[in-house]
Amino acid sequence: MRAFERYLALLAMSTCMCIVLTYMHSWIGTVEEHLRSVDPSMGFISTLKSRTLLGEQISIPKITNTKEFKEDVNEELDEEDSMLIAEVKADVEDVISYPWQPNHTAAVSKREEMLSYFNLLKVLTMTSDDVTSGHLARFYSAKSKRIVSVPGGMHDLLPKRQLFRKNRYKKCSLVGNSGVLLQSGCGKNIDQSDFVVRCNFATMKGFEKDVGTKVDVVTFNPSILRNNYNSLLTEKDRLQFKNDLIGYGNFVLWVPVFSDHAVSATIRTLIDFLGKNKDDLTNVQLAFPGNVLPDIEEFWFSKDIDEERISTGLLMYMISSLLCDELHLYGFYPFPEFRNKQIPYHYYQSMNRTAENYDFGYMKVHRLPDEFAYLTKLHKEGAIKLHLETCSAK
Template sequence: TEQISCLSASDSHFAVGLGLRLVSGQADACRRARATQRFLLLPWRVWNTYLNEKSLQLTETCKRLQDGFQTLSSKVKRYLESDYLQIIRNIQSCPWKRQEEEYENFRAKLASCCDAAQNFIVSQNNTPAGTNMSYEVESKNEILIRENIFNMFPVSQPFMEYPYNECAVVGNGGILNKSLCGAEIDKSDFVFRCNLPPITGNVSKDVGSKTNVVTVNPSIIKLKYGNLRKKKEIFLEDIATYGDAFLLLPAFSFRANTIASFKVYDTLKESRARQKVLFFHPKYLRNLALFWRTEGVTEFRLSSGLMITSVAVELCEHVKLYGFWPFSRTVKDTPVSHHYYDNNLPKRGFHEMPKEYRQILQLHLKGILKLQFSKCEIA
């Protein structure tokens, strides 16, 4: 950077501070430096008006973005992934702000239909012994809650400190790699995780280690742990990393889930493990599916991520989502794996926009919860 001779010494230092260089002629640099200096020296009232106008423009832009996204969500079913990533870039340009009224209204709607605080897990209070309980998906099939099954249930909902203040719902998306979100996640009052993900070793700096509830897909018990016959010790070693967390299983969604889920309960009880088993209540999950169907989510069954997010909104005052990312690339156009613990890439190109992710983005735009799209800020 060279000194600009048309300016005074102080003006020249100002121009240098702006990074102005004498490349094609100093007259233009002089004009730009003086114009900028005059702008910065405007009276505070003028500054205030300018900033307010800029803020209003940004607010209006973000409002248009929200309205436009709602229209897109209701009309567009197939799209290019690159187009959708541009939408997220636009969303990131809008500062996120919690909207208390939107949050309270949405929470009340959820509580009215589903009431997670009382109903999301099976307890002795909401499911007496002798009940014939219908399965969530195979609703024509029932299971008789005999005394031995009844004794597996907690007396009441075990979340004594409800409502929790800050809650983290941690998905398994590859977007978490190199995010450095671990410390932020671990500061949360309550942490939900999905499908027994790894949390030890190098990944902990990105995903944290604190866990209060972790969901377990019964298929993992069969495929990864051999129905807890030959690989029971490996299973116990793996779940030990979650401390005294609750393991949450959909025992009563399909009949095929029941035996595997009960096997997990028996294994933990026999080994006197620190972790406790909870079961999703099938009626809660049916009601939740009906709720999201009215919002446009028509998939055969909700993902565990959306189930847990719904629970968190009811049980927590502030909810932040990490690792929710169904795309093959980041907003900076770098490849991203499907899970943070593998190298498999999601399918990319022309496909159906995930209706669940649309809804989660809507909740973010409305200030109901916050989605973490990129690296976390390090304090």
Template structure:
């Protein structure tokens, strides 16, 4: 009994030390209720668990299996492991979730540092590019005026993180995605005509600069087609990597000016290179050691810190589904999967580990069940 009490005391200390950074000088999170995050109503939890079908004994063994890192990440092996997890009812593990969020906050502090703002970056400051740290950029008056005053991403109860994997085709996940309190999307992905599978709600969308060079001629000529293509995202935040590579800085700022010139409702925000450095080190400490993390994992990292609960859709880096049927690379095109510069299978395995711990939920296949929060 003493050991159990000691565990909860230590857990509370970890949470307090992690979330004190969140509450410091953050007017936009003044309604954040720390006590509700720490206090776990065991009676209510047990009542909910009692109404659920108990997991078979092999589910406990599966959790032990995921505690180990395999020597290789073969597609068929990981798919088979994922299929086994689908036989187990997923529950959100509040205690594990609290501790993981505190670790992320202590490491990277997404609320204060995920984006470059007028609060965390001064006029005249020199920022190092995260992909080329020897290169620096000075925050001039013009650049400073482009920055939002402070963090614009709110703390949310349940978030949906929507990837672009072909696994979303015919998934019927759209309604479930739109029920989330905050929806993240990746790389200006198509929505129109695919709402049944991917939903329509968007609160934040990322944009890779390669899209602007490949599809919109770096906005050097006609800019209106780009502006029109972004209307579908409404008033969402658009996350731009202005400070990753010097090559793309000018293009990213053209995007911001284009949106402003055409009166777009989209709100540009800029990925913080210092956050990139810190989050890369964080994932390296748990075995994801690639030099460049995927944009999906970067945004997911912030979501895991800013959201009570995160559900993932379209994160499936494989050429076939669980039934062995061939998949295209994205749900919105018919391009076959190709080798990625990112360690996608390794990243996916890490996400699968977090899934089995109840820290996030991975969706792959048809969406049928309603969210369960325990």
């Protein structure tokens, strides 16, 4: 009899536990949905973890009306974003009219502050000594991410020594891709620089007057291979990509993402292609950064720039500022209008893609207005020169 009673007690306890777990699962799912509506990159567990690490006390609100909650959150975010965007846009004319002078002390101070967070050589590139095909290694994404297998052929494509390890440049240009470059006439100014960095393998053909032709380093987001070259699936795609690489001149092809699961296959396709065509592509030096993104993110978080991933432009600003005495930025402007005139998101894109791209840039991955606000601050301090005006008259 006692055994039967114990059995009933255990059964009742198990039933209650199942009910509690079912309720908790439903509750967590609801909170997860709302947290993602606040920040699409964050879920319940990741949000709790990140906020707890920052020492923030978490208080989960009681949700009574899902629809009203989501609308309130979206309205609050839209209002905050609109206020920031309006504030930064209002400062644009002040940037243009500001009597800029280079401030070497400010530039050195910013450089030393960055170096306190990460190792410059690890940011620039891995060398062939850092990898062995088939071995497991962790690259770039985060200290907590899974390790990945080094693709075959990568060892032979990497430089044997650190790039630019002994180089210092007096005047450098970092060229972004904003539509503000159109009709700027800044191409000649850019080409007169000692060192030129460009972003995301942007075409220069047809835009030489505005963006120039000189290039020493160009970044290459793996999505470019998929979006612009059909993942090299056909002979026509491969020939086009090869011709574009040759047409860029002698340069370093700097790939800022390696181990993200979404791009691993694309990276392997790129490495395989460069390996098979290395005799025809002697003008191209492939480069990957080391595992430094966590340290870089910590630096930008200290500057109140908290985003899922910093933009390629901001990443290249860091590298350029560490190599250059005087740094000039062109094409860094995140808004769809400039002086009451509509401009495309990228200078080489058609105007009808503006709305789609700006929404992506603001909300899903990068916080471009925040980045731009910080760059305007550096401009006024004389640490960098942010070019928004035309260059034709100079």
